[in-house]
């Protein structure tokens with residue numbers, strides 16, 4: 001794999017897996033689309049680098065696909081929880097480095113955790129969290145849960161913040177949040193100094209408690 005492109009495989013081409021596949025393909029990534037359903041595979045041959053019909057609960061089939069060497073495999077099998085678990089188990093057993101799996105419920109989540117899934121996604125729940133944040137502020141660009149309590153938030157600086165330094169806004173003292181980086185045009189300013197003047201349109205990457213981040217976005221944006 002050294003020096004070659006990052007390779008992705010998506011198993012299950014429902015709404016979630018299908019969206020992941022299309023987006024990766026649109027971003028110019030190498031993506032293998034897999035589903036047991038022939039019609040879906042035919043449809044996705046236009047939105048993937050390769051599309052294959054396969055039942056991934058069969059170890060011999062997975063081995064034959066050469067998936068072992070893929071950098072990321074996304075398991076997006078939904079309703080058939082048993083198939084999702086078995087597929088994940090086989091992928092981890094043959095040594096796939098990053099296996100990201102869509103979970104249906106908490107029981108499914110726990111099993112996936114136990115068998116070594118590297119990331120477990122709850123699309124509806126995760127999206128719900130994000131939408132709630134967007135509702136609180138139009139200026140919140142991204143929001144990632146780090147723990148139950150803490151998050152990373154990306155916000156777009158408004159004219160209200162523009163022209164002030166970090167010290168003047170006194171973000172850490174007043175909101176117990178830290179600005180870890182600022183995107184300005186195409187430039188990334190890492191660990192900005194207290195005297196950094198915020199400009200309108202700056203994207204501030206902040207870390208803190210969810211409640212503190214909410215306070216900040218309500219008061220300062």
Ligand code: ATP
Nearest residue numbers: 012013014015016035036037055056077078079083
């Ligand atoms: P979404 O909500 O994202 O639309 P879903 O959660 O309803 O999807 P399903 O439709 O149950 O998920 O599964 C997604 C896809 O996974 C289906 O197209 C299905 O054919 C495929 N799939 C299910 N089991 C297997 C399997 N063992 N091997 C390969 N593909 C499978």
Ligand code: ATP
Nearest residue numbers: 166167170171172173174177178179180192193194
């Ligand atoms: P503190 O004890 O609050 O961490 P400090 O003694 O380190 O402050 P400075 O680093 O000079 O003092 O910063 C003064 C104030 O400016 C901080 O209390 C904080 O409110 C704000 N500040 C500076 N840098 C940042 C940052 N990266 N993110 C958030 N706030 C900052």
Ligand code: CA
Nearest residue numbers: 014015078079
């Ligand atoms: Ca569904």
